[in-house]
Amino acid sequence: MSTISDVAKLSGLSKTTVSRVINNYPYVTKEKRELVKKAMEELSYTPSPTARRMRGQLTTSIGVIVTRIVNPFFSYLVNAIEQLAYKKGYQVLIFQSNGDPEKELSYLNLLKTKQVDGIIMTSVANDWETLKEYTNFGPMVFCNEYLSNSTLPIVRIDQINGVYNGIKHLIEKGHKKIGYCTGGSLFESDGKNNDRSIGFQKALKEAKIPVNPRWIFVNQLSINDGKNVAKEVISMADRPTAIFAGGDEVAAGILIETKDQGLRVPEDIAIIGFDDQPLAELLEPKLTTIRQPVNEMGEKALELIISILEGREPKEAYVELTAPFIQRGST
Amino acid sequence: MSTISDVAKLSGLSKTTVSRVINNYPYVTKEKRELVKKAMEELSYTPSPTARRMRGQLTTSIGVIVTRIVNPFFSYLVNAIEQLAYKKGYQVLIFQSNGDPEKELSYLNLLKTKQVDGIIMTSVANDWETLKEYTNFGPMVFCNEYLSNSTLPIVRIDQINGVYNGIKHLIEKGHKKIGYCTGGSLFESDGKNNDRSIGFQKALKEAKIPVNPRWIFVNQLSINDGKNVAKEVISMADRPTAIFAGGDEVAAGILIETKDQGLRVPEDIAIIGFDDQPLAELLEPKLTTIRQPVNEMGEKALELIISILEGREPKEAYVELTAPFIQRGST
DNA sequence: AATATTTATGAAATCGGTTTCAATAAAAAG
């Protein structure tokens, strides 16, 4: 590896001038600039990002924290971010927190130590009190998940109306007994109902349908979880005629198990998912779901953080995208 | 952020001594060691990885290059690597090459500039001539894909026998007209047949069945690709009675389209996939496939690269895992 | 008791860049 000194020596100029050429400073004559460029070319020189970082320079690398990269929702989100970042000359570091607050903090520390210029948090495992500490060390933005009492820029999806539209659709189809599955719980860390459960309850309330707590399943994440939910539901004396699942995978599990047990979808049980993952179209019947515009969300978040990094104050510190309702065969 | 100088000042000792404590050097008295530790504690000091890198120190971060993170095969592979790495105190940086040789090189450059200590390549877009240059800058290992003329450690799956067993199974079921889909081509960059196509041809040859080039489809990657393959196959006057697809997604596409067109699986067309992704069990009928032991493969690759980094010569520079045949309903 | 070795410490150099500061040359203004 050649260094800036090698380039300086070969071009017969000082390190300072070479540095000026690298960083596109004015006040370097065309001839010297060419001289430096030729020397850099000849030595196939690239400045060491490590050394640049030492002087507090930014290094065009952005971290993205996700819970689980195997979750297609996150892998598609990360993919969208990465594609655009590469175009813009930024490098993306993907971090998997597994929902572990400590692991999440270990990644946020990379901001402190200038390993990344900024961080996009697509999931959040710590509370705002803890996260706040890190905001001094570089820009952070929420994308997808967020903490409502934070001051960070947020790119999110209108989950309330997403779920609301889905449930309303079920009600319009005549359903009055509606089950509800969610990956987490119904509540934020502060005890308030989260957006999805607000959307759910709003739709029911408007139709004057009471919530039946026996039909609510929390912490349901995988296909297998969905199968278990279906088993439990089918064994109920008084069972729901429709189920909303907060993820297509869980919905897929419910659908498969339901069919395996000889029930018809949507006639005996209607199912509605969330995300619109590729598998939604693979199922038989195809899954009605609520699409999360992941690409758009990822791109917005990246644009936001870059505009902060480059000193352009972001136009909107709050971006809300709509989650369209996609009707297919399962409702 | 506090620096080593702050710690030195607070503890009343020199930077050198502080550095010695950080790096567990002998020749520091117990008392001073305690003094330094107390000062570090008090200032909640962590050494700057950037500064350490400047001095050529390793930084316990490992890069993993994949083609597409949204491909479940890769996301599960990366997941396995990440989980184990975190346990071992290493940090994983995931890089997406999209199969673009230039992008791949831009990531390999991080090795050159000490941004990562080593790189696990799960896919490869450049030839060995080009990659060789980078091997001087830090350890690289192949995991999954590899170049046969390279000198790098390899963790791989016995694809030859994986495919061979699958095709043999079809032949035993009485199939004589067997189609073949692959994500890439049939050949390595050096013109030789790749492992999978060797397995395919070996099985056919043993049964004295000639290869029909019209039933071979290259560059098939997605569910949609699979659907198109199915459409083409169905329209053939003389069509295969069984199809092997080099990925479960393509197999899924074939299966769905086949059924949509009113053919029965496996009676009219048998389908066999590759990978054993979660979606294989979602299909109706469930997909017969060849499992790639991704977790094991990822973990082995990580252990290998760490043992190289830590100076322990790796026991085996060549690890081969078997790809078990998983029979389900589609054959 | 004299000498050699081991233990313990810090000043200064170093890594590869950027930034500050001073100096000089050229152009513009008075």
Next chain:
DNA sequence: CTTTTTATTGAAACCGATTTCATAAATATT
């Protein structure tokens, strides 16, 4: 034709750690 401003360059300091080298004290060896 001076004075001021602007353009152009390089020496040296700096970022935060490690490493080299020198030195002193304690211990071991002869």
